[in-house]
Amino acid sequence: MKRVRILTVYQFATLGGVERALLNRAFAFKETGAKVTLDLLFLRDHGGMAAIKRAIDTFGLHDYVRVVTNPRLADYEFFSLIDTPEFFDFVPRGGKFFVECHASGYQAQVYLSTLPTQVQAVAVPSASVRRRVSEMVDVPVELLPNRVPRPRPSIVSGRWGTPVIFYIGRVEPGKNVSEALRIHARAKDIEPEISMLIVTPSRDCTSVYEEAARLGTLKNVFIRGAVPFDKFDDLYAEIGSERSVFLSSSRHETWGLSAAESIAAGIPVVLASNEGHREVARENEAFLYPMSDEEVAAGRVLNALYRKERIIEDLSDLRDYHTRLADVTSAAISFFGL
Secondary structure (H helix, E strand, C coil): CCCEEEEEEEEEECCCHHHHHHHHHHHHHHHHCCCEEEEEEEEEECCCHHHHHHHHHHHCCCCCEEEECCCCHHHCCEEEEECCHHHHHHCCCCCEEEEECCCCCHHHHHHHHHCCCCEEEEEECCHHHHHHHHCCCCCCEEECCCCCCCCCCCCCCCCCCCCEEEEECCCCHHHCHHHHHHHHHHHHHHCCCCEEEEECCCCCCHHHHHHHHHHCCHHHEEEECCCCHHHHHHHHHHHCCCCEEEEECCCCCCCCHHHHHHHHCCCCEEEECCHHHHHHHCCCHHHEECCCCHHHHHHHHHHHHHCCHHHHHHHHHHHHHHCCCHHHHHHHHHHHCC
16 A cells, blocks of 8 residues: 555644544554554644654654644645635645544534535544534534553652542633532542542633642642643653542533543543543443532542452453544544555
């Protein structure tokens, strides 16, 4: 098979989930030996470009993903635009034109209702997004799933020391971090040593500090800035897989990449039962709690920290599922018609 290059366009380069999903796609191509390279074109650099390039170097992904700045569009047959309608007019006529939707919420997806006629199909990361998007477009909507590699061995190991609830992601209303803080406070009433770690690219965390102060947990809540892509393995090793749990109280998710990455690291998750999270947990109630039910959530967190036998068994099954990188390659080959 001749190596295929797909020009993949995204609005901005950040330290976010879309960029991690693209790197994971390259991991899948590498593991399965697919002769496919993603050429990544970011219209703006919002602090992620150098980190993406460093991750490509660190993980030896050069044959499967590259960052490009001035691509010659005529050299490409395949184009995949991720929530970047401003680039639609630049796709050459005759190119195989695909769209990927990773955006959550109707307002961010509304551009799909006026897609150019040359778009052949739309890819989405989850079944819940596919249902919504299918109502907006007249082209096939296909699932291009996220899968994640297992973390590489790290020289950092279990340095956290105390039980820890952690969250990775932005601090914004839809992510509902205030509920996670209240769940931490409830769990802490029973297990006083539990700390909470929030890893976020958000610069303004005033609301987090204020909520923690109100709950009396401020000295047990720690905030860390965004972690570069090539340092995630060290983060999970530092947190440790013995006495930690990933918690997400978000009101909506397109999927839940940080939860899947935690599972891949052997760390249980406790997730608000929105559609995206239900897919990540594969409907396993041990890892889900009813939306806004903080008491049930705290109980799930404590069960996860105590590592009851059933949770370990179910976590192993989820880990095997979420690290099945071949699923990504086969779906990509089918979606792009390679």
